[in-house]
Every structure is written in structure tokens, then in C-alpha cells.
Amino acid sequence: MSRVPQGFRLRFNGRAVEGEIRAAAARGLLLGAEYVLGEAQAVVPIDEAALSRSGTASVDVGALSAAVSFDTPYAVRQHEELTYRHAPGRTAKYLERPLNAARSEVAALIAAQLRRALR
Numbered sequence: 001m002s003r004v005p006q007g008f009r010l011r012f013n014g015r016a017v018e019g020e021i022r023a024a025a026a027r028g029l030l031l032g033a034e035y036v037l038g039e040a041q042a043v044v045p046i047d048e049a050a051l052s053r054s055g056t057a058s059v060d061v062g063a064l065s066a067a068v069s070f071d072t073p074y075a076v077r078q079h080e081e082l083t084y085r086h087a088p089g090r091t092a093k094y095l096e097r098p099l100n101a102a103r104s105e106v107a108a109l110i111a112a113q114l115r116r117a118l119r
Contacts, residue, residue: 024117026061028110033057033066035105039098040068045078045086068095 037057044052054071070079078084082092091097 028113029066032106044094
């Protein structure tokens with residue numbers, strides 16, 4: 001028996017692939033930022049809930065970077081002032097601590113979106 005060589009043709013559209021990967025990375029970043037926001041809102045100091053309601057997650061698709069922010073005049077002071085007393089379960093460093101604790105979860109969320117795009 002002789003073997004007949006078989007051939008194939010592959011068409012690779014690098015720009016489309018890059019676009020899909022960047023979009024997946026942006027989706028993963030947003031999911032990660034939303035996860036961190038949720039964790040932060042669970043420990044953010046709460047009086048009338050204005051600080052908690054001001055929390056937002058955003059993504060800069062062009063730079064592939066994400067941000068979680070709280071936007072009240074006192075957000076930074078509440079975050080940094082370690083001597084303030086808060087209700088049980090609420091704390092200063094309400095963004096820094098959840099962000100550091102969620103590193104592996106955020107990485108997993110981003111990786112899952114990239115894997116999905118590469119199927």
C-alpha cells in the first residue's frame with residue numbers, strides 16, 4: 001500500500017485573532033474588576049451607604065487596564081485613615097485589602113475569557 005500525501009490550506013487572519021483576544025482580555029478585566037468591587041463593597045465603611053453606592057468598575061480597552069473606584073469627597077480619607085472606627089465587618093483599606101486577596105480569582109477570570117476566545 002502506498003500512501004498518498006494529503007495537503008491542507010490554512011488561512012490565518014492575524015488581525016481578527018488579535019481583535020478577539022483583546023476583546024476577551026477586556027471582558028476578563030471587567031469581570032475581575034467587578035469581582036473586586038463586590039468584595040470591596042462588602043467591607044466598605046457604611047453610614048448612609050453613599051460611599052458604597054459610588055463604587056464603580058471600568059475598563060480601558062485600548063490600554064487593557066481596569067479600575068475600581070469609589071467617588072465621594074471622603075473616599076480616600078476613609079480608605080487611608082486607620083484610626084477611624086467602623087461598624088463590624090467594615091474597615092479602612094476597603095479597596096486595597098480585597099484587591100490583594102482576590103489576585104488569583106481575578107487572574108482566573110481573565111484566563112477563562114482568554115481560553116474561551118482561543119477555542
